[in-house]
Amino acid sequence: MQADIAVEMRNISKNFGSIKANENMNFNVRYGEVHALLGENGAGKSTLMNMLSGIYSPDSGSIFVHGKEVRFMSPKEPIQMGIGMIHQHFKLIDIYTALENIILGEKGSFFINKQEISKEIKGISDQFGLGIQQNKKVYDMSVGEKQTLEIIKVLFRGAKILILDEPTAVLTPQEIKKLFEIVNNMKAAGCAVIIITHKLNEVMEISDRVTVLRKGQSIMTYETSQTTMKELTEKMVGKSIDLSIKRAETKGNVEILKVDHLTVVNKEKINALKDVSFNLKSGEILGVAGIAGSGQKELCETIAGLCTAQKGKIIFQGDNILGKSPRAIIRLGIRMGFIPEDRLGMGLVASMDIVHNIILKDYQGQKGIFLKRKHIIKKAENIVKRLDINTPGIYHPVRKLSGGNIQKVLLGREIDSNPKVLITAYPVRGLDIGASFKIYDLLNEQKRNGVGVLFIGEDLDILIDLCDRIMVLCDGSVTGIVNTKEASKEDIGLLMAGEYKVQ
């Protein structure tokens, strides 16, 4: 074994019930390199790294750290061996300050000596160019700040092997650039850095080597300089696919929805939307970009009638729909498909099957007290066939379907009602590339049918390729509405951070 190898994982297998999350995985990382773990959702990237950080224990296989075989029983041992993981869903205590989070679980004096610790933290953050306010509470932090805090926390523990799980998912392009600088600093300091991602351009930009995972197996390890994005995609997906979105061109578009000076206060009594105005035309996809929690959810819910507004109007075909009940709004032909982070929180009832999930939005049009199922069954079969949903049958509980198929059921139901306005929030969240492109095709098809689509997305590249215009939200305000044919990713990134306004 080479001396500079930090971690070697051999023939690792891990099952969750009947699901094989990892099967005979092989992986190693050297000191002083950035190693990317590339794979689609469900490829087993996070599972593999959770085993390295002691959260899961492997069913079989062996892990070597600094050439010595280890068997972790808890996250404590990897920390002591200098392994630190920055989880995709941050593992921070909301009500604690940055400093308190950093020393959490650390050994030391019985009483907390804040001044001494504070000095130590400052030393580390200066060394790697990380800025942080030590007495700021986590609940007051932006996503970027939280991530910086996680990194400092790991470095404070003296980690030489760092694992970053999807670190760029929630950052603006500018923040990503800064993160990559920090990663390069860590690399220069001799750390081994592992980055989990499914974004190819990031792999090409930052990594020295890349290991591709697919369906729980490690497919191949490349020197990044000796491979191409095309080759990596093929290995990642398992077949060659066309990665371009064809924007459908439509004509004769008229304004169908107009939002006018909308202000919404959310449950925490914070202004979630501030004076938001925009319009949506038929046959158009209007993208909404913004850092998570910039008011996207409130915007969707207000249009769908689930949220009340303090001020403003929502005009649909000449009528103000603000204040109408969700049911009345659905009847007008405004349909919403919101995919929350846990994917099942909204829109579908997990333990019900496809047929009954469709009835949920259909029974109101029926007469009598008993449900009429016949035409719904036909509808369900239709949706399954049309969207290519992989299910044992239409009576299978949606909870037991894979994420992608669940989302297709949700979107299929909304599309099937022939809406005039379709609101989709994060429709490809957690989907693999193939399924994502299927969804984009569906949205384009809706657009060609003259539907006005409001598309709330995460991935800027996709937003630019798919949408006609992009509205950028920052902290509840519209910082700009740009035409995608003219705007660059960097412009949108600046708008997301609220740095300037497009006139």
Added chain:
Amino acid sequence: MDASFFAAAVVAGTPLLFATLGEIITEKAGNLNLGVEGMMLMGAVIGFFVGLMTNSPILALFGAAIAGGMGASIFAFLTVSLRANQVVSGLALTIFGAGFSSFMGNKLIGQVVPVNIKDFFKPVHIPLLSDIPFLGQIFFQHDVFVYFGFISVIALGFYLYSTRKGLNLRAVGENAAAADASGINIGLYKYIHIVLGGILCGLGGAYLSLVYIPAWQDNVVAGRGWIAVALVIFASWNPYKAIFGAFLFGGMDIIGFRIQRLDIHISQYLIDMLPYVATIVALILGTNKNRKENHPPKDLGVPYFREER
């Protein structure tokens, strides 16, 4: 109202204070133990029994602490190791404790605390402090048990907010997954603090049977355990605020006697209701909390399983 009323409120509030502190530690570890009433009853009966047998106040207190701790360790085993439902486990513990104390106390009914122990728990005037006008009489002319309560509040406050162990403990209750990823032994923290909570509840019960009454009567705790559970919310999980809550409710407990003495005729039933009505009012006022620090521990009542996806 004179100072003697407030002094009596402090005495009546002391068992509530111990139980509230016990439940605060337990809930800070993320476990909701509704067995407070049961653990208090176990502590009350064992404390009384040991005191009667040995004539030793110290052994009596030890007995009560162990009894409460034992009750809590049953709960800990069920909810931490077996991940059983916390609400049901706690209720079961309350029912068990009530049965246990009735069974154990069956032959003790009518017995009185030995003179020796009564002497030990005689009011002690703290030099200087007890001479402070008004406040001195309220706070510093009590038995050692009451002072031990004051010390417990300060010790617990320091432990929770100024030590690393306390920081880790609160993290366990807030976000067990994050605490685990930081290398904290979740199971160990939960066990230790649930048992510690039980010990405090047991002592609270013993105060009733050994000092407050001081004789054995069936169901000596009489719902104070439930009031303590509510007081935890009233105090927003803060031991310093718990002391105010406990003494306020102690005052509610004794106000009835005072009113009788003043020759005002209100139905005894209505007066007996006061602590419970006040509990409901406190809960209504207490649930509207804006500062995040005053919210219940986020993972309260949620069993932790590391490999859960």
